[in-house]
Amino acid sequence: MASNTSVIFKLKGTIGELTFVKSRRYKPHVRRKRGTVKPAVLNEKMESSRQLLLSCNKHAKLIFDQLREEPRDGAMWSRLLKIIFHAAESGFPIDARLFQHLECNLLHPLKSITGEFGNYNKINVARDKKRLNIQVQLASAPKVPQKPFPGDYQLRLVVLFPDFENGLCIKKVEIGAPTSLKAALQPVEFSMTMPSATSQYLVFLQVQAIQKNRVYTSKATAALKVIASAGNPGK
8 A cells, every 4th residue: 555755754765665656646655565465365256256257348348349439428338247247146148138228328318308118109129030120109209308309300220239159249220211390200110131030139229319401419319228129039
């Protein structure tokens, strides 16, 4: 443990097990001589937990790396890792269903724009061989409490196909047509190819504001949430 040294004494070098360090970044301080502190020895349980955490880090990184440039808050990595670690610790298989309802940005949740999905908004997802067909039906026009949408809006889907066993994750993005806030609400259809007919998937939804045919970005619309997920069929 380092401690600040007195300005009265201008000591330097090593005396016994203490080393006097002159540092601009950390200011003058004293630390233990290198090699005098024995490294902590992990018991079997601690080592097992450490190995489990390393494995969970790899799984979380698969998802996180695909969402680095997406709307998210600074704690999303911790939430991903916590979900995976608790599942692994309890003996549950790691698959996409663990992340159902994951909100990427808790500061600006999707529900503040669209309301909740379920009995309110609807999403239908169907596999057709190697195609994934998605239909999203909003119950009302989107809104943002902090600032109204300036014009039209469009739905944007971010779909991840994670393969946790092989350490792979494929990302696809689909964008719906711009829609007027005053237009009658209609289902929005999306379709994309999957890596295989049994691929796991995570479907994230973002609602983008459109003004003068361009995406209008703001913190209030920086919301992205999982609205559908599936593991491998039959597992």
